[in-house]
Amino acid sequence: MSTEKKLQHIVIVGGGFAGFLLAKRINPEKFRVTLVDRKNFHAFPPLFYQIASSGLEPAAICFPFRKELRKLRHVRFHMGEALAVDTQKQILTTNTGNINYDYLVLATGTTNNFFNMPELRERVYTLKSTAEAIRLRNEILFCLERACTCADPESRRTLLCFTVVGGGPTGVEIAGALGEMKKYILSREYPEISPCDMRVVIVEGSDRLLQNMSTEASTKSRQYLEQLEVEVITGHTMKSFDGTYVSFDNGDKIKCHTLIWTAGITGEPLKGIPETSIGKGRRIVTDEYNRVVGCENLFAIGDIALLTEKNYPKGHPQVAQVAIQQSKLLAKNLNRNSFETPFRYKDKGNMATIGRNRAVADLPYLKLYGRPAWFTWMGVHLVSILGMKNKIITFLNWCWYYFTYNATLRLLIRPTRYPKRNEE
Structure with a gap:
């Protein structure tokens, strides 16, 4: 215990790629670490x-x-939600207690942006967490099961209409997965439904899909x-969604x-x-060493950090x-207590998959499409x-799934009610 007190204390908020890998790279002889998530x-x-x-079970990616x-041995985990920070007293406040720190690293990632349409928060399905992915899986399966027993053709078509707003990698990939379900799975596992009744739409406000990738990748992904x-x-933005109509x-x-x-x-x-x-x-501005501008002993890395x-x-x-890359460099700078090496991003390329044997990959010296891109995506x-x-x-x-198009994970499992309990 006395040894722990002598070590400087680094608190990392967020256990994503940035925070988790940083915690593993910190020198245990110089620091003790608390990871908060x-x-x-x-x-x-x-x-x-x-x-x-329904392509993978949640435990496979968690x-x-x-x-x-x-x-x-130098890292401790603190399960809780970070609420506030006192940068003068160097105290992090969470919903499960306060934590004193010598250095605080914010790696909290980002959340959904509804572009001044807060009502969408209650009406749309999002994909920013495992829980949200499970919720969407349940909704997709629920719509398919309800459509099997729905006698009204108009209601059935509404149940089977899935609209994806956003043409980035996530939007393209979930739209492709739904398209595969319509083309290859529906008639085999849901014989009560005609594939013609299922509709998958992807909407992108700019002139093409995958704006951050090459024009060729955008064209191929659309194809x-x-x-x-x-x-x-493409070229049209969504204005509203009332729960029935997308305008x-x-x-x-x-x-x-x-x-x-x-x-x-x-x-x-x-x-x-x-x-x-x-x-x-709403990103936190940092210098080239990932130090938050205007704050002592405070760092930001990953999606939440804004370094120009x-x-x-x-x-x-x-x-x-x-x-x-930011977590690797910050660990190096902290471990040697010297901020001489600035962050320089090395772009290793972008890729997206649109179903079996359909993918696009923009690599530093090579562009791949179709099956080669799909196998590259899978390996990475x-x-x-x-x-x-x-x-x-x-x-x-x-x-x-590649050889059979058969997934055993189409299970509609919803959490049941928790017993009533007293909250402390």
Whole structure:
């Protein structure tokens, strides 16, 4: 215990790619670490859409913090939600108590941006967490089961209309998964439903899908989606959704039961962070060493951090590779107590998958499409998942589905009511 007191205390808020990997890289001879997260597991966001489409079980892409941290004697896990920070007294306030720190690292990621349409929060389905992915999976399966017993053709078509708003990687991937379900699975497992009654629509406000990728990748992704009978609408923005009709800026409307929102993200800075340290997209402004501007001993990494440089005047892309590289450099700087090496992002490319054998990949020196891109995407994601067991389960699931189009995970399981209890 006396040894712990002599070590400086680093508190990391957020157990995503940035926070979790940073905790593992901190020198145990110089620091003790507390990792704070509202969940007790690390999740793999790029595969949330596969949970939602019944392609993978949740446990395949989630890894318990305590299982990994038991090997790291200098790291403790604190399950709780960070609420505020006192940068003068160096105290982090959570819903389960206060934590004193010598250094505080914010790696809280981002949340959904509804673009001044707060009513959407109660009406749309999102894909920013494992719980949200499970909720969407349940909704998709519920709509299919209800459609099987629905006698009214109009109501059945409404139940089977899935609208995806947002043409980024997440939107393209969940739309592709739904398109595969319509084309290959519906007639086999839901014979009561005609595939013609199921409608999948993806809407993107700009002129093309996958804006952050090459024009060729955008064109190919649209082609692949249309092969899966997904309707692609570009150049129009959604104006409202009342629970039945999706309205667009050109006056068109789509009657649908399920709207999946993947259109934007925004930061959620902790209370106590000065407004002068918060930039565009509610991201926390940092210098090139990931130190929060205007605050002592406070750092931000990953999606929540806004670091501008010559090649990225609007900040770095909010992707896993940035978080991983920032965590590596910050650990290096903290461990040697010297901030001489600035952060420089090395872009390793972007990719997205649109169903079996359909993918696009923009790599630094190569562009891949179709089956080569799909196998590349699969390899990169398998390597990135934590835990050998998870890698094996995911690989076996993908192999089984690749050859059979048969997923055993289309289970509609909803949580039952908890017993009433007294809250302390």
